[in-house]
Amino acid sequence: MATPNISLTVDAIVFGYEPKEGLSVLLVKRKYPPFKGRWAIPGGFVKEKESLEQAVERELEEETGVKVNYLEQLYSFGNPKRDPRSRIVTIAYYGLVRSANFELFAATDAEDAQWFHLSELPKLAFDHQKILDYALERLRSKVGYQPIGFKLLDKKFTMEEIHHLYEVIYGRKLDRRNFRKKFLKLEILEELEEKSGGGRGRPGSYYRFDEKKYLALEKKGMTFEV
């Protein structure tokens, strides 16, 4: 009755973001065959007593030292031939972290886990490129109707930062002034006293995503749309 010959893994596409760098993806180098030496997305077998999300977080911690700020189930991939060894079905997740380059190197050695800029991806093991494509598509559509973009930024951020983030994710220019208007009209940002010094030109306010306000408005039927 049971299915002892099918194994279950979880894998995670983790997106990181740095204002100057843009979007990057966290990959690990495989130590054993098949695809020994190839880059792959982190993941591994689910243990019997842990939830799927716990499994993802554990594997990420073990293999890369990264703790994600947001985690969402993506899709399950179960093609019988996707792993040359045996039947392995994987439940793929994607995660978001801020300050990409920071947290990583502490917990692991840079040989095994690295951030790759989206435009400089190596060839990936298994069907991982397909999973990555799927994740990117999901991210692109989801930032438009759910406030998850903030998970890629620091708690406080300027209009310029979030504007640039959306331009990077969508891969096209967005009018700065209209973007601002639209975003502020949602009434889910809290403007802080502090201004962004340092850069050139007039400093802009810092903002913070007000999750409580968002949840209250969401309940009333408001829809986040960018």
Next chain:
Amino acid sequence: MATPNISLTVDAIVFGYEPKEGLSVLLVKRKYPPFKGRWAIPGGFVKEKESLEQAVERELEEETGVKVNYLEQLYSFGNPKRDPRSRIVTIAYYGLVRSANFELFAATDAEDAQWFHLSELPKLAFDHQKILDYALERLRSKVGYQPIGFKLLDKKFTMEEIHHLYEVIYGRKLDRRNFRKKFLKLEILEELEEKSGGGRGRPGSYYRFDEKKYLALEKKGMTFEV
């Protein structure tokens, strides 16, 4: 290394539609414990050499005799406690069929598999109510931006029928004239010569969904939106 103690199943929420009845869901009565005698959504263990979609279609055929017209992966449910016997992770799908009441009774006896109107659902086994809620939410959002509503109707249908379908799925009134305008402007419907006789009032044209036209327009960046 492997995970022999986790089993993998697939389950499917199948939505049927009849103009007079509205939306219904296909359920099967459980023959064995746990939850013996309770209604549940059809599904079962995945075999080693079949794809996930094949598994869904096989189980549906075996348990209910229904062949779906559309099938889409929904979400994977893996809470360690979701099955009281052992760790069973399920990959849930949802499917759509037209002429709900028709195909069912031929292949199975009505005792075991039945359509339930959405407003008259029995208490379900396991976490199946949660899966059903999830499926309904997905259906509601997806009919708005993908042309899957047609899969619930006959090949030819009137404006009144598809209009009513959307009202049922959304659970609210939609202005008939604006709905018509919007739908026709998409240019994915082929108007047929035939008119709908029989009913009261002026007969309306039959239409057919033109999939080729839709795919061509989609490639050009057109977006279906209702």
Next chain:
DNA sequence: AAATATTCTCGTATTTTGTACGCAAATTAA
């Protein structure tokens, strides 16, 4: 057969939303 009711189809007016873009204010760099 005529009058009435029902439903489809076309059309128009109004409101809302999206887009393009000008320009003063605040700051840094020269």
Next chain:
DNA sequence: TTAATTTGCGTACAAAATACGAGAATATTT
């Protein structure tokens, strides 16, 4: 001090969504 840069506000125009009037085609009632 002047020039360059960036923020923040506002306005004009275009496009899309919504409300709804009314004639055409058919069935039903009288």
